[in-house]
Amino acid sequence: MPQPEQPHTILLVHCHYRLPGGEDAVFAAECAMLQAHGHRVITYERNNDAGGLAQKLLLPLRAIYSTKTVREVRALIRKEQVDLVHVHNTLLTISPSVFQACFKEHVPAVQTLHNFRIFCPNGILMRDGHVCEECPQHGLGCAVRHSCYRGSRAQSLVCAGIYAFHRLLGTYRKVNLITLTEFDRSKLLEFNRKASRPVFTPERLYCKPNGVAAPNHSPLPWAQRKNQIVFAGRLEELKGLRTAIEAWQLLGPDAPQLIVAGTGPLEAWAKENAPDTVTFTGQLPHGTLTELLDQSRAALCPSLCYESFALIPAEAHAVGTPVLASDLGNVGAAVQEGIDGLHFAPGNAAALADAVRKLQNVGETFDLTAMQQKACQAYNAEQNYRELMTIYREIMRNENS
Incomplete structure (x- = not known):
């Protein structure tokens, strides 16, 4: 049987958070990757700035079911022949x-799952600083009881209501889904x-990592690298920034410089408590x-939650770091102990401090070139595009069968 043609006109849909992220x-x-390969890309984008009072009052209902979204997207699909x-x-x-x-409109739909929100209203399977799988096991009402979404019971009720309503409609059983890692895929199948x-149809669940730009040079040798370590991401509890600051307090003045890149709600605390x-x-940028x-x-990467895709480890490995x-x-799961990095117990500042000391002793034994080659093979743009097209073609074949 010949393979179905890959889609030419693709509608990409995204709602931007107030704080930009991964x-x-x-x-x-x-979007850029698809355009670079000759696809015609149409975008439908919104952000979560609710606007005036009337819009804010209506937001909970529209978050569950937006007739405006349905109307506008149907019109786009017809007009652009998506x-x-x-x-x-x-x-x-x-x-x-x-x-x-x-x-x-009888058009195939797929969603990349950047988090666990279809089972966990706060999306990260975390509560009170620890991994929590209560909602997948006992229902979405657990998130409301614990005010898991933004610390608000009202907002948690809205978020839980969105997924409860669409479970009743069977929405996600008809949608194709992409997880970013095999860990995510196995967790979702378990739930x-x-x-x-x-909640969803297992046969419609695919796995494809995010792409990472490959450098055009070999990794810098260990001896030529600056004695510094980089934390990059949102400055918030779940990313483990507090653990990092406490570890650097323990390491004292001889610690390698910690470069913290990002903004977020924990920034003020971190600056106040960070050593020199x-x-x-x-x-x-x-x-x-x-x-x-x-x-x-x-x-x-001192994360306290499962994460959805370990982007910083992938980007670090791509430059042989x-x-x-x-x-x-x-x-x-993104790190092989002693091969391309070191592990430490999550949330344990003393264990992180020990890992930093160990790195200073064993870092020069890492094969930085092999580390880079492996990452570039797994995450390079061409490989990412091929995997995405394989998924698209299978989806279209299944929808048309």
Whole structure:
């Protein structure tokens, strides 16, 4: 049987969060990748600025089902003759009702799952600083009881309501889904089996990592690297920044310099408590961050949650830089102990301090060139594009059969 043609006109859908993050970067990168390969890309984008009082009052209802989204996306599909719709984020102002537009227009739909939100309203399977799988096991009402979304019971009720409503509609059973890692895929399949009624169709679940730009030079030798370690990401509890600051307090004045790149709610606390061996740069352009990783002895990923895709480890390995990673979820799975980095117990500042000391002793034994080659083979743009097209073609074949 001949393979179905890959889609020519693709509608990419994304709702931007108030604070820019990895999902926004992936959305932009995938858009550019598809355009570079000759696809016609249409975008439907919104942000979560609710506007005036009337809009804010209506937001909870529109977050569950937006007739505006359905109307506008149906019109776009017809006008642009869209072959396939690829969704990245629907929370809050787009809403999962975007898929109803696809169903009504008989156009295949796929969503990249950047988090665990279809089972966990706060998306990260974490509560009170620890991994929590209560909602997948006992229902979305657990998130409301614990005020898991933004610390608000009202907002948690809205978020839980979105996914409860679309479970009743069976929305996600008709949508194709892409996880970013095998860890995510196995977790979602586990949760789906335990659900009283399947939330999604296992045969519609695919796995494809994000792409990472490959450098055009060999990694900088260990001896030429600056005695510094890079933490890059949102400055918040779940990323483990507090653990990092406490570890550098323990390491004392002889610690390698810790470069903290990013902004977020924990920034003020971190600056107030950080020793002189910690430097804050704010949000950095991607190219500048890549150069920083290239010059440093390690990237630091002390995450306290599973994460959805370990982007910083992938980008660090792509320039031949080892990673110090908490031994948890996708961040832990991205690092092979003693091969391309070191593990430490999540949330344990003393264990992180020990890992930093160990790195100083064993860092020069890492094969930085092999580390880079492996990462570039796994995450390079061409490989990423081929994997995405394989998924697209299978989706279109299944939809047309």
